[in-house]
Amino acid sequence: MDIFLQQIANGLLLGSIYALVALGYTMVYGILGLINFAHGDLVMVGALVALSVVAALGGSVPVAVLLLLATGAAIVVCVALGLLMERAAYRPLRGAPRLAPLITAIGVSILIQYSAALIWGKQYISMPELFKPGKIVFAGVQITTTQAFIFALALAIMAALLWFIKVSRMGRAMRATEQNPDVAGLMGVDTTRVIAFTFALGASIGALAGVMVVLYYGQGHYFMGFMLGLKAFTAAVLGGIGNVAGAMLGGLLLGLIESLGAGYLGDLTGGVFGSNYRDVFAFLVLVLVLTLRPSGLMGVGSGDRA
Amino acid sequence: MKSVAKNLTLSRTLLYAVIAIALTALPFVVDATLGRAWVRIIDVALLFVMLALGLNIVVGFAGLLDLGYIAFFAVGAYAYALLASPHFGIHASFLVLLPLGALVAAAFGILLGAPTLRLRGDYLAIVTLGFGEIIRIFLNNLNRPFNITNGPQGITLIDPIQIGGLSLAKTFHVSGLTIAPVHSYYFVFLLCTLGVIFVTHRLENSRIGRAWVAIREDELAASAMGINTRNVKLLAFAMGATFGGISGGLFASFQGFISPESFTLLDSIMVLCMVVLGGMGNVGGVVLGAILLTALPEALRYMGPLQQRWLGQVIIDPSDLRMLMFGLALVLMMLFRPAGLWPSKTRRRELATEKPGD
Numbered sequence: 001m002d003i004f005l006q007q008i009a010n011g012l013l014l015g016s017i018y019a020l021v022a023l024g025y026t027m028v029y030g031i032l033g034l035i036n037f038a039h040g041d042l043v044m045v046g047a048l049v050a051l052s053v054v055a056a057l058g059g060s061v062p063v064a065v066l067l068l069l070a071t072g073a074a075i076v077v078c079v080a081l082g083l084l085m086e087r088a089a090y091r092p093l094r095g096a097p098r099l100a101p102l103i104t105a106i107g108v109s110i111l112i113q114y115s116a117a118l119i120w121g122k123q124y125i126s127m128p129e130l131f132k133p134g135k136i137v138f139a140g141v142q143i144t145t146t147q148a149f150i151f152a153l154a155l156a157i158m159a160a161l162l163w164f165i166k167v168s169r170m171g172r173a174m175r176a177t178e179q180n181p182d183v184a185g186l187m188g189v190d191t192t193r194v195i196a197f198t199f200a201l202g203a204s205i206g207a208l209a210g211v212m213v214v215l216y217y218g219q220g221h222y223f224m225g226f227m228l229g230l231k232a233f234t235a236a237v238l239g240g241i242g243n244v245a246g247a248m249l250g251g252l253l254l255g256l257i258e259s260l261g262a263g264y265l266g267d268l269t270g271g272v273f274g275s276n277y278r279d280v281f282a283f284l285v286l287v288l289v290l291t292l293r294p295s296g297l298m299g300v301g302s303g304d305r306a
Numbered sequence: 307m308k309s310v311a312k313n314l315t316l317s318r319t320l321l322y323a324v325i326a327i328a329l330t331a332l333p334f335v336v337d338a339t340l341g342r343a344w345v346r347i348i349d350v351a352l353l354f355v356m357l358a359l360g361l362n363i364v365v366g367f368a369g370l371l372d373l374g375y376i377a378f379f380a381v382g383a384y385a386y387a388l389l390a391s392p393h394f395g396i397h398a399s400f401l402v403l404l405p406l407g408a409l410v411a412a413a414f415g416i417l418l419g420a421p422t423l424r425l426r427g428d429y430l431a432i433v434t435l436g437f438g439e440i441i442r443i444f445l446n447n448l449n450r451p452f453n454i455t456n457g458p459q460g461i462t463l464i465d466p467i468q469i470g471g472l473s474l475a476k477t478f479h480v481s482g483l484t485i486a487p488v489h490s491y492y493f494v495f496l497l498c499t500l501g502v503i504f505v506t507h508r509l510e511n512s513r514i515g516r517a518w519v520a521i522r523e524d525e526l527a528a529s530a531m532g533i534n535t536r537n538v539k540l541l542a543f544a545m546g547a548t549f550g551g552i553s554g555g556l557f558a559s560f561q562g563f564i565s566p567e568s569f570t571l572l573d574s575i576m577v578l579c580m581v582v583l584g585g586m587g588n589v590g591g592v593v594l595g596a597i598l599l600t601a602l603p604e605a606l607r608y609m610g611p612l613q614q615r616w617l618g619q620v621i622i623d624p625s626d627l628r629m630l631m632f633g634l635a636l637v638l639m640m641l642f643r644p645a646g647l648w649p650s651k652t653r654r655r656e657l658a659t660e661k662p663g664d
Contacts, residue, residue, distance in 0.1 A: 101640070102431060103636055106575060107635070108633070114630045230436070234436075276443075280440055287421060291424070294425070
């Protein structure tokens with residue numbers, strides 16, 4: 001039973017990171033109808049920038065300041081990259097047939113990955129141990145304070161985002177653009193600016209997620225954005241792509257499915273399949289959701305619009 | 307009039323004869339001038355031509371973006387390798403295995419196609435990508451509890467192609483001409499490639515080919531015109547997978563060794579690049595794209611020493627440079643020449659004009 005609860009805790013933790021990355025996919029998809037393939041790589045860039053800052057300044061400033069600086073740098077770089085990407089690669093293709101921006105997005109993803117390989121090299125970059133995390137034990141479940149912090153921060157970011165989209169002027173403009181860009185434009189919404197803002201918002205949340213991944217796993221790698229991005233996309237689809245709250249739910253659920261699945265698959269199949277099939281779960285979930293309920297858990301309308 | 311027509315067919319026959327002689331002489335000329343390594347590269351290029359033509363049916367004709375296409379190549383390769391290597395101790399004949407590999411790959415094509423029939427565009431892309439990864443993960447892990455694929459180590463000592471007691475792994479000497487294995491393989495690959503080109507070309511203007519294009523342009527309208535979109539789409543997947551399976555089987559016998567490493571997402575993307583760069587939907591363009599993109603990395607290999615000489619050190623690893631150029635090429639092609647270097651006429655029209663109501 002303890003193991004079961006522990007797996008649930010791990011799953012929720014992992015899921016909260018997936019959820020944050022999924023937000024970037026879902027917001028862009030909601031507004032542009034585009035799968036921004038490169039979003040996972042944006043998260044990777046955020047993670048590696050944070051690692052570089054920590055490596056450069058480690059020891060000379062207090063840990064809290066260091067982490068803040070690293071996060072700030074990651075956000076700045078990611079937002080700049082996100083805006084650049086939108087401006088150079090996606091904006092000229094607005095209104096083009098669907099295949100064109102999708103292929104462009106794959107190209108951008110490869111470009112970012114291998115540029116990162118040039119800058120940071122292809123080896124794993126590990127995070128130095130900045131502080132000794134404490135342990136929290138509750139009902140037989142043990143998590144570190146770092147993990148608790150990540151989880152709390154992820155929830156806080158999600159709540160803030162929901163509030164922002166619901167209440168603020170820009171949030172209203174985002175919702176209007178999502179519903180109908182042309183009409184929103186007629187009502188005086190500067191849709192080009194809204195789209196750019198959406199990219200920037202997604203990128204900054206992605207940067208935060210990147211820092212969290214680094215804190216969680218303790219290392220970063222130029223190719224880490226690929227799998228993370230795929231899983232986050234799955235989470236977004238699971239929750240109903242285009243739906244912000246759905247992405248959060250989907251992320252948490254996917255984390256749970258993966259953690260429980262990988263944890264119990266070996267026992268259930270008598271050792272035939274082991275936890276090395278962990279990554280298959282995300283894809284199975286993806287295929288199942290898309291075939292059985294393409295609109296996702298919280299989505300409305302048909303999946304046929306894809 | 308009759309003599310003009312006769313002249314035309316005559317010049318046509320002459321043209322084909324010249325092409326045939328050129329293609330026959332090609333490996334020997336290349337061997338003599340550029341060295342045997344380049345003959346090998348030509349062989350690989352032919353394999354990629356087949357792959358790209360297969361993907362072209364799915365992406366170019368039917369407009370279904372498949373990002374896991376390399377999985378069919380893997381299935382074909384493993385089907386051949388498992389049944390023609392000491393791994394299981396089975397050594398079946400090449401003539402049986404090649405159609406078998408194609409058949410198995412086609413079955414996988416339908417397996418992938420069936421659950422994704424309702425999906426279009428980007429969703430389909432992601433699902434196929436997931437499918438490709440699932441196949442690779444299974445190939446990597448199916449060495450326990452029963453050793454089927456031998457896991458990451460891959461399968462070695464795969465039988466070379468053998469036709470009626472004639473093994474292509476031997477070197478022959480025919481009247482002063484040395485025919486090394488790379489040369490023999492070249493001719494086998496060339497025959498298969500020509501077959502694939504012929505089939506693709508015939509399909510393009512057939513009832514099925516036109517149905518594929520109709521689905522690409524507008525699925526709803528196509529089904530309203532009486533096209534059974536389900537079957538026709540499945541056929542596109544199966545047909546594309548078949549070519550991938552054939553190419554995979556040939557690849558396995560040619561290399562003598564395969565491992566899951568050869569079938570990653572990047573390989574899928576490379577084949578996609580070939581199709582996109584050459585010109586989606588146009589057979590000639592796709593062939594051109596495949597040859598260009600196979601030769602380019604080989605040419606880039608010289609960039610390492612060049613950087614060493616000019617800059618004093620190797621700053622960009624040639625294989626990374628290749629990927630960077632792929633990425634850049636995809637973006638730039640979509641921005642400036644979305645129909646490819648050598649586009650088909652309809653495709654150019656389609657990509658040049660905005661689709662209303664989309």
